[in-house]
Each structure stands twice: as structure tokens, then as C-alpha cells.
Amino acid sequence: MEIGIDSFAAAMFNDTEDKATRNANAIAQLLERIEYADQAGLDVFGIGEHHRKEFLDSAPTMILAAAAARTKRIRLTSAVTVISAADPVRVFQNFATLDLISNGRAEIVAGRGSFIEAYPLFGYKLEDYDALFAEKLNLLLTIRDNEVVTWSGRFRAPLRNQAIYPRPVQPSMPVWLGVGGTPQSFVRAGTLGLPLMVAIIGGETHRFRPLIDLYREAGAKAGHAPDRLKVGLHSIGYVGNTTREATNDFYPGYAEVFTKIGRERGWPPVTRTQYDAQTGPTGALLIGSPQEVAEKILRHSEALGGVSRVTFQMDQAALPQEKLLKSIELIGNQLIPLIRQH
Amino acid sequence: MEIGIDSFAAAMFNDTEDKATRNANAIAQLLERIEYADQAGLDVFGIGEHHRKEFLDSAPTMILAAAAARTKRIRLTSAVTVISAADPVRVFQNFATLDLISNGRAEIVAGRGSFIEAYPLFGYKLEDYDALFAEKLNLLLTIRDNEVVTWSGRFRAPLRNQAIYPRPVQPSMPVWLGVGGTPQSFVRAGTLGLPLMVAIIGGETHRFRPLIDLYREAGAKAGHAPDRLKVGLHSIGYVGNTTREATNDFYPGYAEVFTKIGRERGWPPVTRTQYDAQTGPTGALLIGSPQEVAEKILRHSEALGGVSRVTFQMDQAALPQEKLLKSIELIGNQLIPLIRQH
Numbered sequence: 106m107e108i109g110i111d112s113f114a115a116a117m118f119n120d121t122e123d124k125a126t127r128n129a130n131a132i133a134q135l136l137e138r139i140e141y142a143d144q145a146g147l148d149v150f151g152i153g154e155h156h157r158k159e160f161l162d163s164a165p166t167m168i169l170a171a172a173a174a175r176t177k178r179i180r181l182t183s184a185v186t187v188i189s190a191a192d193p194v195r196v197f198q199n200f201a202t203l204d205l206i207s208n209g210r211a212e213i214v215a216g217r218g219s220f221i222e223a224y225p226l227f228g229y230k231l232e233d234y235d236a237l238f239a240e241k242l243n244l245l246l247t248i249r250d251n252e253v254v255t256w257s258g259r260f261r262a263p264l265r266n267q268a269i270y271p272r273p274v275q276p277s278m279p280v281w282l283g284v285g286g287t288p289q290s291f292v293r294a295g296t297l298g299l300p301l302m303v304a305i306i307g308g309e310t311h312r313f314r315p316l317i318d319l320y321r322e323a324g325a326k327a328g329h330a331p332d333r334l335k336v337g338l339h340s341i342g343y344v345g346n347t348t349r350e351a352t353n354d355f356y357p358g359y360a361e362v363f364t365k366i367g368r369e370r371g372w373p374p375v376t377r378t379q380y381d382a383q384t385g386p387t388g389a390l391l392i393g394s395p396q397e398v399a400e401k402i403l404r405h406s407e408a409l410g411g412v413s414r415v416t417f418q419m420d421q422a423a424l425p426q427e428k429l430l431k432s433i434e435l436i437g438n439q440l441i442p443l444i445r446q447h
Numbered sequence: 448m449e450i451g452i453d454s455f456a457a458a459m460f461n462d463t464e465d466k467a468t469r470n471a472n473a474i475a476q477l478l479e480r481i482e483y484a485d486q487a488g489l490d491v492f493g494i495g496e497h498h499r500k501e502f503l504d505s506a507p508t509m510i511l512a513a514a515a516a517r518t519k520r521i522r523l524t525s526a527v528t529v530i531s532a533a534d535p536v537r538v539f540q541n542f543a544t545l546d547l548i549s550n551g552r553a554e555i556v557a558g559r560g561s562f563i564e565a566y567p568l569f570g571y572k573l574e575d576y577d578a579l580f581a582e583k584l585n586l587l588l589t590i591r592d593n594e595v596v597t598w599s600g601r602f603r604a605p606l607r608n609q610a611i612y613p614r615p616v617q618p619s620m621p622v623w624l625g626v627g628g629t630p631q632s633f634v635r636a637g638t639l640g641l642p643l644m645v646a647i648i649g650g651e652t653h654r655f656r657p658l659i660d661l662y663r664e665a666g667a668k669a670g671h672a673p674d675r676l677k678v679g680l681h682s683i684g685y686v687g688n689t690t691r692e693a694t695n696d697f698y699p700g701y702a703e704v705f706t707k708i709g710r711e712r713g714w715p716p717v718t719r720t721q722y723d724a725q726t727g728p729t730g731a732l733l734i735g736s737p738q739e740v741a742e743k744i745l746r747h748s749e750a751l752g753g754v755s756r757v758t759f760q761m762d763q764a765a766l767p768q769e770k771l772l773k774s775i776e777l778i779g780n781q782l783i784p785l786i787r788q789h
Contacts, residue, residue, distance in 0.1 A: 116613070125551075125616040132547045136516060161613045164537070167544040170512035174478060194568060195506070195537070202509040205474045209467075226536060226611075228604020262570020269568075271458070271503045274467040 106406065107414040108441050109149030110142055110433065111184040111339055114162035115421055128161055134426045136171055141430050143176035145437025151184030151214065151339075151416055156222040166199040173207035181207055184339060184416065185216030185283035185302070189237040190223035192261060193245040194269055204273035211273065214302045215242055216283030217290075233260070239293070242282075246297070249278055281337065291316045295323025300335040302414070309387045310340070311408035321410070335413040338405065342391030342417035343424070344398050344435045351393050351432075352384050358422025391417055395439035402440075403447055448748065449756040450783050451491030452484055452775065453526040453681055456504035457763055470503055476768045478513055483772050485518035487779025493526030493556065493681075493758055498564040508541040515549035523549055526681065526758065527558030527625035527644070531579040532565035534603060535587040536611055546615035553615065556644045557584055558625030559632075575602070581635070584624075588639070591620055623679065633658045637665030642677040644756070651729045652682070653750035663752070677755040680747065684733030684759030685766070686740050686777045693735050693774075694726050700764025733759055737781035744782075745789055 114135055117127040139150045150172065152165040162168060169181045181203060186196060196213070204211035217238050224231050240258045247256055248269050257263035281302045282294035294301045301320050305313055317336055324334040341359070345351030360375040367374060383390040387408075391398050406412040417436070420429055456477055459469040481492045492514065494507040504510060511523045523545060528538060538555070546553035559580050566573050582600045589598055590611050599605035623644045624636035636643045643662050647655055659678055666676040683701070687693030702717040709716060725732040729750075733740050748754040759778070762771055 125614065125618075128613060129547050129550045129616050132544075133550075136548070156612060158610065158612055161544070161547060163540040163612050164508075164544040166506075167508060167512040167541055167548065170509040171516035171548045174513035174516040192534075192569070198505040199509055202474075202503070202506040205471050205503060206478070206509065206513045208471045208475075226606070226609055227534070264568070267568055268500065270498060270500055270505055271470060272467065274471050276467075 106402075106412060106444055107148035107180075107337075108402075108436060108444065109147050109151065109180075109414065109416040110138070110436075111151035111153065111416045111418045112138070112162075112420050113153040113155060113160045113418070114165075114168060115423070116159055116161050131161060132168065132171075135168065135420070136175060137426070138420070138429055138433060139172040139179070140175050142433050142437070143179040145433050146441060147179060147433065147437055149180040149182055149212070149414065149416065151182040153184050154187050154218065154223070155220055156226050157220065166203055169203050169211070170206055173203055173210065176207070176210075178210075180210045180212055182212035182281075183214050185214045185218065187218035187223045188215040188241045188245060189217050189234065190227040190229050191241065193241050193248060194261075194264075196245060197248045197269055198271070200278060201271050201273040204275055204278060205271060209274035211275070212279040212281065213245070214281040214283040215245060216302075219285060219304070229260070235289075236260075242297075246280060249280060283339075286313075286316065288316060288319055291320040292323040295320040295325075295329070295334065296327045298324055298327060298329035298333050300333070300337065300413070302337040302339055304339045305389045306339075306341050306418075307383060307389050310338070310389050310405045311387055314409055317409050336409060336411065337414035337416065338409070338412050339416045339418065340389055340391050341419070341421070342398065343419045343422070344391075344393065344395055344417075344432045344440055345428075346394065346435070348384075348393035348397050352381070354424060354428060355392050355422050356380055358424060361423070362421050391415070395435050395443060399440045399443035399447075402444060448744075448754060448786055449490035449522075449679075450744075450778060450786065451489050451493065451522075451756065451758040452480070452778075453493035453495065453758045453760045454480070454504075454762050455495040455497060455502045455760070456507075456510060457765070458501055458503050473503060474510065474513075477510065477762070478517060479768070480762070480771055480775060481514040481521070482517050484775050484779070485521040487775050488783060489521060489775065489779055491522040491524055491554070491756065491758065493524040495526050496529050496560065496565075497562055498568050499562065508545055511545050511553070512548055515545055515552065518549070518552075520552075522552045522554055524554035524623075525556050527556045527560065529560035529565045530557040530583045530587060531559050531576065532569040532571050533583065535583050535590060536606075538587060539590045539611055540613070542620060543613050543615040546617055546620060547613060551616035553617070554621040554623065555587070556623040556625040557587060558644075561627060561646070571602070577631075578602075584639075588622060591622060625681075628655075628658065630658060630661055633662040634665040637662040637667075637671070637676065638669045640666055640669060640671035640675050642675070642679065642755070644679040644681055646681045647731045648681075648683050648760075649725060649731050652680070652731050652747045653729055656751055659751050678751060678753065679756035679758070680751070680754050681758045681760065682731055682733050683761070683763070684740065685761045685764070686733075686735065686737055686759075686774045686782055687770075688736065688777070690726075690735035690739050694723070696766060696770060697734050697764050698722055700766060703765070704763050733757070737777050737785060741782045741785035741789075744786060
């Protein structure tokens with residue numbers, strides 16, 4: 106099982122420097138965490154894509170390119186690329202270049218995004234939400250699999266016998282499907298034989314089993330070998346020396362951020378009782394001691410029929426850099442060995 | 448006067464490794480040259496944009512982001528961004544992210560491109576060549592100058608009170624106009640009060656004086672202060688220990704590449720006589736000893752009424768990496784001091 110971290114490159118709002126310096130520092134600290142994760146032996150680091158003030162990741166491949174120049178082994182991925190609102194030609198060019206810079210460590214997680222700002226910003230209609238994703242994904246895979254492409258669709262100018270450069274180092278750049286809770290998305294990933302990255306950021310993880318079964322059944326029906334049908338898990342997580350320390354450290358920032366997002370989406374404010382339930386044995390939040398979180402990951406993996414990759418999203422709770430670095434170190438030196446010896 | 452280097456990230460074709468490894472090596476060597484230029488005290492490094500097999504720079508900001516992560520002082524620019532075929536929102540997001548990664552060292556040179564592959568690849572018509580450039584440049588500058596934008600045009604979905612993030616470190620990200628020999632382009636740059644980057648890759652440099660005068664006159668007429676009307680020069684160049692060594696080293700690769708490009712554009716094959724004329728005192732090629740090239744740059748600057756930036760394009764002639772590094776070292780340690788003491 107691969108273990109990694111995902112970040113949305115949160116902007117900084119809480120200190121006294123001017124805005125530009127703050128945000129340059131936020132990026133410098135994020136790059137330091139990626140370097141640290143590489144050195145601590147983590148397998149993968151992902152950067153999200155958002156087009157709003159709270160995040161600095163509207164151009165995630167730029168951050169990944171900078172990270173590629175400072176790391177040696179860790180795989181670098183989007184988490185997710187909002188492919189629906191992007192031009193797959195540019196997306197492929199960015200990731201192929203990342204693959205050259207990183208010498209074969211680039212991956213794409215393509216998704217529809219959980220926020221919707223990208224649609225009006227790039228001139229798309231939310232009513233085309235599903236058609237956009239299907240068409241753009243199809244073009245991305247076509248470009249991945251063919252140097253010279255002839256293609257036409259509704260949402261992008263046609264390509265007639267046109268070549269897309271550069272070509273990546275990897276013979277076939279990994280493209281995962283990043284999904285939330287929509288059953289059709291699980292079926293689509295299975296039918297296409299694409300690895301599946303499931304975001305489970307609340308509730309109980311084992312409840313996703315029926316959706317994962319849908320994925321595996323669709324994959325089998327379409328004739329894809331079981332080893333192609335990999336499942337990854339993106340969850341909010343944070344590892345501390347003890348479970349008590351980790352849960353207490355993480356709560357204040359978590360409550361603030363998710364109460365704020367909840368206000369936009371009509372969720373009730375976060376409560377500590379609810380948080381404690383989700384940090385419990387079957388809850389989605391991967392927060393605790395290395396031992397406890399390792400056991401939880403293995404429990405989730407068993408409940409879902411086997412998980413190939415788990416990524417922690419830990420930097421939305423505005424914890425100080427030294428706490429985040431310590432958490433990465435604990436994941437590399439303690440949690441990963443516990444998972445591997447299992 | 449600032450001195451720098453521009454590269455088009457030439458793909459490698461002449462060795463025995465497989466294609467992907469070759470191209471990853473080409474990028475690794477390019478990043479090494481940028482690091483070296485930073486350490487040698489050069490002021491700026493630029494990456495071009497091309498969408499063809501011979502070059503690896505279809506996503507130039509990715510290469511610049513990797514370079515930003517490995518350098519401390521050198522400014523990082525496009526050379527040029529083919530803005531006509533791009534979405535200015537994505538372009539700005541990429542460069543603003545570069546500015547955060549580099550802590551305020553990003554610049555954009557916006558141009559129409561000297562090759563035309565980008566137009567059909569992104570669904571644009573060559574007949575809109577000029578209208579595309581004017582509109583996209585206008586949107587780029589609007590986004591640069593305003594966090595929240597309301598805008599509409601012919602070639603891109605409208606923006607209605609929409610914010611573009613992240614914002615850069617620099618209060619106003621430098622946007623230069625990259626031009627060839629079209630008089631209207633010089634007038635446009637002057638009228639807009641944008642710094643001008645002129646590509647002079649052949650002939651005699653002083654012959655551009657009337658066009659540069661057009662730029663300065665248009666700028667004065669539009670009310671821009673003379674110090675805003677900066678002129679930069681992008682030329683093919685290479686510095687060696689002696690003029691004889693530099694010109695002989697550079698010729699074979701130069702002849703091959705420009706004979707090949709000439710075939711597409713209907714130019715006659717390159718000859719040594721012609722090359723020798725252009726490496727002479729008034730020719731455009733900045734090839735020779737540090738002393739000779741420094742004198743030539745000062746001569747060109749005087750002939751053009753003052754030049755603020757000169758960039759050398761040196762890596763298209765397929766010279767080995769050690770020769771290019773040596774050239775960068777000579778530029779930093781010998782040529783720049785000669786220019787500065789003038």
C-alpha cells in the first residue's frame with residue numbers, strides 16, 4: 106500500500122506580514138513539506154486545484170514542477186485536476202513536462218472538482234457537468250495513448266492528425282479518476298479500467314463499500330484485469346505522537362475551516378462530538394497516533410476490499426509548519442513500517 | 448543593462464538513449480544551466496513556447512517553476528508566451544504561481560510566436576492573428592491590474608465580476624511585448640507603454656532603429672514616461688574564450704538548425720560567408736570572445752538608442768553541456784563586468 110499526502114496549498118491569513126509575502130511563505134513551506142515527505146519515504150504527494158482566495162493551487166502543476174526539482178523519489182500527482190473546465194491538450198502538456206522534470210514520477214487524478222468556481226471562470230455551464238467530464242477525459246486518454254491525434258467533440262476545437270508534445274518519460278502516464286459519492290462515477294472508472302481515487306472526508310469509510318463494489322463489477326464486466334482496478338483513498342488525516350495530542354491539535358483549525366465551507370453548502374457547524382465520532386475506529390478522519398492510524402487504515406482497507414493508496418490531507422487546519430513536518434516524519438518512520446509489516 | 452539567456456528547450460536527437468530518457472536529460476541539463484546562470488550572476492533566464500517535436504517547451508511555465516525552486520536571484524521569464532492561442536486567465540495563474548514560488552522573480556514576454564502550430568492546435572484561425580493578440584493581451588493586462596475582473600471579447604468566455612487567484616508577490620507583474628519585425632507591433636507596445644523585447648536573429652541589428660523609434664514615438668504620444676519605454680534584445684549568441692573558438696564551435700549546429708527551419712520557410716541554406724558577416728561588427732549574431740561580444744552589445748545599444756536587456760539564445764546549436772556552461776561562466780564573470788564598467 107502506498108502512503109502519501111494531498112495539499113490544497115491553503116493561503117495564509119493569520120499573521121502580520123503583507124499578503125504577498127504571506128502567500129510566498131505558504132508556498133515555500135509547502136515545498137519544504139514535499140521535500141521532507143520525499144526524504145521520509147512517503148510514496149506520493151498531491152496538489153489540489155481551486156480557483157478561490159483561500160487556496161493557492163489554481164495552477165497545481167506549477168507547484169508540482171517546483172517540487173519535482175527538489176525531490177528524488179516521491180511520485181507527484183494532482184488531487185484533483187478539474188479536467189471538466191480545462192483543455193486536455195494543455196493538461197497533458199503540463200503533466201508530460203512534469204514527467205520529464207521528475208524523470209517519470211508524474212500522475213494525474215482527473216475529477217470534476219468539489220467546488221464549482223472553475224465552470225463560470227472558464228466559460229462552461231454547470232448543466233454540462235457530466236458531459237464535460239466525459240468528453241474531456243476521453244480526449245485526455247486519447248492524447249495519453251497517441252502521439253498523433255484526430256478527435257472531435259462538443260466542448261473543444263477538433264484535432265486533425267495533430268501531434269501533442271512533449272511526450273512523457275513513462276510509457277503510459279497514470280490517470281486516476283477522482284470521485285466523491287456519485288455512483289455513476291464509480292461505474293465510469295470501472296468501465297474505463299482506470300484506477301480510482303475516492304475522497305472520503307467525513308462519515309464512516311466502510312459505507313463506501315457498495316460504491317467500490319460497483320466500480321469493481323463494472324471493471325470486471327468491461328473485461329479489465331482485477332490488478333488494473335486499484336482503489337485509493339483521500340482522507341483528512343494527521344498523525345501525532347499520541348492520539349490525544351493529534352486530535353486536540355487538529356480540532357480548532359478543522360472546526361473553523363469546515364464550519365466555513367459548511368456555511369456555503371448548507372451544512373450545520375462542526376461540533377466536537379461529531380469530530381470525536383469521526384476520529385473513532387470506523388470514522389473517516391485519519392487522526393491519531395501512528396499505531397492507531399495504521400490500524401485504522403488497515404481496517405478501512407479490509408472494509409473496502411483492499412486499498413492500494415491512502416493520502417492524508419493535513420494542512421487545511423492551519424497547524425504550524427513544525428507540527429506538519431513532525432506528522433510527516435511520524436508517517437514515514439512509524440506509520441509506513443507498521444502498514445508494510447502487516 | 449541586464450544580461451540573460453533564452454532557451455527553447457531543444458529536444459535531443461543525437462545520442463543512443465531511448466527518446467524519453469534523452470528528453471528527461473535535456474530538461475535536467477537545461478535546469479543545470481539555469482542554476483549555473485543564477486550562480487554566475489546573470490540577470491534573467493527565459494523559456495520559449497513551441498508545440499513541435501524539436502522543442503520541449505510547450506509548457507514553458509513548468510520549466511520556469513522547476514528553475515524557480517533551484518535558483519535565488521535570477522529573474523524568470525517566458526520568451527515568448529504565445530498569448531494569442533492561450534487563455535490569459537490560465538497564463539496569469541501560471542505566472543502568479545511562478546511569482547509566489549520564486550518570491551517575485553516572474554516576468555511575461557507576450558508575443559504571437561514565430562511558428563504557427565499553436566493556432567490550429569488550440570482551435571484558432573490564422574486570419575485572426577492580430578485580433579487574437581490584441582484581445583488576449585488586453586485581458587492579460589486587465590487581470591494583472593485587477594483582482595476582480597469584468598470583461599468580454601470575441602475569443603474567450605466573458606468574465607463577470609470574477610476574481611483570479613493567486614495574486615503575485617510583485618505589485619505589478621512585468622509584461623513585455625515580444626516582437627519580430629512588424630511595425631504595428633512596435634507602435635502597439637509604445638501606445639500601451641509596455642517594455643519591448645525585440646527578437647533580432649539575423650541581418651544587422653542597427654537596421655531596427657526606425658522600428659524602435661516608432662515604439663518610442665508612439666509611447667511619447669500616448670503620454671508614457673521615457674523610463675517606462677524599455678527596449679530589450681533577444682539574439683542568437685554564444686561566448687567562448689576567443690572569437691575564433693566561439694564562431695567555429697557554434698557554426699555547425701547553427702547551420703544545421705537554420706537550414707532546416709529555412710526549408711520550411713523558403714529561405715536559402717545557411718552559408719559560412721553569410722554566418723561570418725553576421726558575426727561581424729554590425730551583424731546580429733552575438734558570437735565571440737567576452738571582450739568582442741561586450742563591445743558589440745554596447746555598439747548595438749548605442750545604435751538603437753539604448754537597450755535595457757540583452758538575452759542570448761545559445762542552445763539551439765546542439766553544443767555539448769560543458770561548452771554551454773563555460774559560455775555562461777564567461778558571460779557572468781567577464782562579459783557582464785565589461786558591460787557594467789562601461
